[in-house]
Every structure is written in C-alpha cells, then in structure tokens.
Amino acid sequence: MSNRADRPELGLLSGLFVYGTLRSGEPAHGMLVPPPVQVLPGEVEGRLFALPEGYPGLLDGTGRVRGELLLYPGGVPLPLLNRVDRFEGYYGPGDPRNLYDRIVVVVLTPRGELSAYAYRYRDAERAQRLGVWIPHGDWARYRRERQI
Numbered sequence: 001m002s003n004r005a006d007r008p009e010l011g012l013l014s015g016l017f018v019y020g021t022l023r024s025g026e027p028a029h030g031m032l033v034p035p036p037v038q039v040l041p042g043e044v045e046g047r048l049f050a051l052p053e054g055y056p057g058l059l060d061g062t063g064r065v066r067g068e069l070l071l072y073p074g075g076v077p078l079p080l081l082n083r084v085d086r087f088e089g090y091y092g093p094g095d096p097r098n099l100y101d102r103i104v105v106v107v108l109t110p111r112g113e114l115s116a117y118a119y120r121y122r123d124a125e126r127a128q129r130l131g132v133w134i135p136h137g138d139w140a141r142y143r144r145e146r147q148i
Contacts, residue, residue, distance in 0.1 A: 012075035012076060012078070012081075013075065013076060013104065013115055013116055013117055014071055014072055014073060014074065014075055014076065014116075015069050015070065015071055015072070015076070015107065015114055015115065015116030015117065016036075016069075016070045016072070016076050016080075016081075016084070016116055016117050016118075017042060017044055017067055017068070017069050017070075017105055017107050017116040017117065017118040018067050018068050018070060018118075019044075019048065019056060019058060019065050019066065019067030019068075019118070019139055020055055020056040020139045021055050021056075021139075022084070022087075023067060023068050023139065023140055024068060025140065026139075026140070028087065031083060031084075031087065032070065032084075033080065034072075034077060034080065036070035036071050036072055037071055037072060037073055038070075038071040039068050039069070039070055039071070040068065040069045040071065040107075040109040040110060040111060041066070041067075041068060041069075041109065042066070042067055042068060042069040042108060042109045042114075042116075043064045043065065043066050043067070043107070043108045043137070044058075044064070044065050044105045044106065044107055044118060045062065045063070045064065045065075045105075045106075046058050046059055046060060046061050046063060046064075046065045046105075046120070046137075047059045047060070047061030047062075047063045047065070047133065047137070048063075048065045048133075048134040048137045048138075048139060049121070049127040049128065049131035049132060049133055049134065050131055050132040050134055050139075050142060051121070051127060051130070051131045052130050052131065056134070056139045057100075057120075057121025057127045057131065058118065058119065058120050058121055059120065059121055059124045059127055059128075060120070063135070063137055064137050065137040065138075066136075066137050066138040066139075066141075067139070069107045069109055069114060069116055076117060081117070084119075085102060088100040088102070088119040090102050090119065098122050099121070099122060100119035100120060100121055100122060101119065101120050101122055102117055102118075102119055103117070103118055103119070103120050104117060104118075105117075105118045
C-alpha cells in the first residue's frame with residue numbers, strides 16, 4: 001500500500017477503513033460502538049483474498065479494494081480502536097502474534113483522498129496459497145455472488 005505511516009500507533013486519525021466483516025450489513029458491524037458520525041464509500045490500493053476461515057484479508061498490491069470509510073470527528077475513539085485491534089488480532093507494531101497489522105492507508109472517497117486506519121493481513125504467503133483472490137476487491141459483492 002502506498003502512503004502508509006511506519007508508526008500507525010502515533011497520532012489519532014479520524015477515519016477507519018473497513019472492507020470485510022466490519023462493513024455495514026456484515027456480521028461484525030455491530031461492534032462499532034460508538035457508531036461513526038459519517039460513512040463514505042471508499043477504495044484503497046491492494047489485493048483482497050477470501051481466507052479459509054470465512055473472512056477477507058487485505059494484502060499489498062496494485063489493485064483496488066472497496067469498502068467503507070468510517071469517520072469520527074476528533075479521532076477514532078481509543079476504546080473502539082482497541083476493541084477493533086483485539087477483533088483483528090492486532091497486538092501492537094511488529095508483534096509476531098499479529099494476525100493483521102494496523103496500518104495507515106489513503107482512501108479514495110467521493111470527498112477526495114483521506115487517511116485512515118486499516119488492517120492488513122499479515123501472512124501474504126498463506127493468503128495467496130490457501131485463500132481465493134477477489135479480483136474486483138469487494139467482499140460484500142463476493143459474499144452476495146456466492147450466497148455466503
């Protein structure tokens with residue numbers, strides 16, 4: 001992904017980009033409390049894989065991944081960010097236990113480019129070996145098309 005910060009734990013961004021089970025209408029969306037003040041459609045650079053466990057993984061790449069940008073004026077609330085960290089299996093920068101890494105991405109939205117937190121799947125080799133590449137980059141569409 002381009003333009004991501006090396007230390008996403010520093011500073012508090014006002015956006016959280018979600019592309020899988022945290023999107024509106026998806027099973028884990030209800031954990032986003034408090035709810036965002038605004039939700040914008042968005043895209044980030046990368047490749048999306050459906051993992052065998054039944055959720056998606058974002059990887060670095062040259063494609064586009066579609067999702068939602070959740071906006072929280074004043075910054076994503078720390079209790080929410082900590083809850084999402086736990087949900088995504090993120091223990092901290094560089095921690096070998098991380099299932100996903102929290103990164104900063106540039107999200108293309110109808111309002112232009114905005115920076116936000118996102119979660120990138122850590123084991124790219126596993127995702128490519130065992131997962132299914134989603135060429136259109138849209139998890140919700142993938143689930144609808146496969147009726148899962």
